Amino acid sequence: MSRILTGIQSSGSPHLGNVLGAILPAIELSKQNESFLFIADLHALTTVKNKNILKENTLATAAAWLAFDLDTTKNTLYRQSDIPQVTELMWYLNCITPYPMLANAHSFKDKSNRLSDVNAGLFTYPVLMAADIILYNADIVPVGKDQLQHLEITRDIATRFNFLFGDTFVIPNAKTDQNNMIIPGTDGQKMSKSYDNYINIFESEKILKKQIMNIVTDSKSLNEPKDPDKCNVFQIYKLIGTQNQIQDLEKKYQNGGFGYGHAKKELLDLIMQKFEKPRSNFYKLMKDPLIIEKELLKGSKRAQFVADTVLKKVKDKLGLS
Numbered sequence: 499m500s501r502i503l504t505g506i507q508s509s510g511s512p513h514l515g516n517v518l519g520a521i522l523p524a525i526e527l528s529k530q531n532e533s534f535l536f537i538a539d540l541h542a543l544t545t546v547k548n549k550n551i552l553k554e555n556t557l558a559t560a561a562a563w564l565a566f567d568l569d570t571t572k573n574t575l576y577r578q579s580d581i582p583q584v585t586e587l588m589w590y591l592n593c594i595t596p597y598p599m600l601a602n603a604h605s606f607k608d609k610s611n612r613l614s615d616v617n618a619g620l621f622t623y624p625v626l627m628a629a630d631i632i633l634y635n636a637d638i639v640p641v642g643k644d645q646l647q648h649l650e651i652t653r654d655i656a657t658r659f660n661f662l663f664g665d666t667f668v669i670p671n672a673k674t675d676q677n678n679m680i681i682p683g684t685d686g687q688k689m690s691k692s693y694d695n696y697i698n699i700f701e702s703e704k705i706l707k708k709q710i711m712n713i714v715t716d717s718k719s720l721n722e723p724k725d726p727d728k729c730n731v732f733q734i735y736k737l738i739g740t741q742n743q744i745q746d747l748e749k750k751y752q753n754g755g756f757g758y759g760h761a762k763k764e765l766l767d768l769i770m771q772k773f774e775k776p777r778s779n780f781y782k783l784m785k786d787p788l789i790i791e792k793e794l795l796k797g798s799k800r801a802q803f804v805a806d807t808v809l810k811k812v813k814d815k816l817g818l819s
């Protein structure tokens with residue numbers, strides 16, 4: 499049995515990319531393994547500067563895990579900030595992380611090009627992520643393709659620590675699903691909370707419809723035959739539909755007389771039908787946040803125990819205890 503670990507930032511509400519890229523594969527793996535799943539609220543501080551929004555996002559992210567029936571009797575669901583050992587470990591790791599490795603990270607380059615607030619937290623983001631993973635002796639980290647470079651950084655840092663101070667950390671492996679898919683957003687780029695191009699399956703039908711109607715398409719008229727492979731709507735539909743549903747929609751595109759508005763409506767119907775149960779679970783949980791808080795408290799106790807043991811070993815090796 500391996501230890502699986504993965505996190506989602508509470509930088510917004512969890513979207514379809516998070517669900518397909520992280521939540522569902524991690525829950526699947528957690529059935530045969532032991533999982534540590536967390537809400538990365540410390541990472542979210544790099545972009546969120548409003549207390550109420552952060553709290554709301556944290557609850558919604560936890561609710562999303564629970565809405566997909568994560569079994570918390572055998573897996574550990576916790577809030578990153580409940581385990582302050584992680585920031586302590588991050589400092590130790592900072593001191594052995596080569597500066598150019600962080601300066602060359604794609605995600606930092608991308609965020610520093612796009613955001614007006616380029617803070618040091620964005621720069622050291624991958625070191626906190628490394629601490630998140632190796633503090634819990636995780637073997638396998640299910641992540642979307644967008645996070646593969648961060649995983650490489652984690653492996654480099656852990657290997658370097660083991661080399662300098664003796665065998666201490668488990669070297670984790672990344673696991674990507676959906677044939678290494680990056681789920682596209684409404685504009686065709688990677689779906690992301692910070693790009694405002696997401697489809698949030700937990701939103702009301704009205705907002706969900708608006709998000710889906712925003713998917714960018716070309717300007718082919720209703721009657722023209724269309725190439726499904728060049729359409730963002732179809733790319734997203736393909737990720738969640740059954741084989742038959744996908745083939746049916748493909749034919750409609752190719753036959754013509756079927757507009758992008760129709761395709762979007764089919765996508766909306768599919769999402770409503772496919773995620774009916776998790777959507778209803780999510781609403782129930784968000785109405786009663788105490789249930790979520792109780793789950794997080796239970797998880798943080800378990801996480802704390804592992805974190806204490808590993809951190810003690812680390813301090814010993816560093817000459818700090």
Ligand code: ATP
Binds near residue numbers: 507509517645688689
């Ligand atoms: P932000 O824009 O704030 O970075 P995000 O939308 O990228 O947010 P994260 O919290 O960074 O979401 O990612 C959480 C998990 O979801 C990670 O495992 C990541 O790989 C996965 N994930 C995020 N977006 C996608 C996507 N578009 N396709 C596949 N997986 C994704």
Ligand code: MG
Binds near residue numbers: 690
């Ligand atoms: Mg991200």
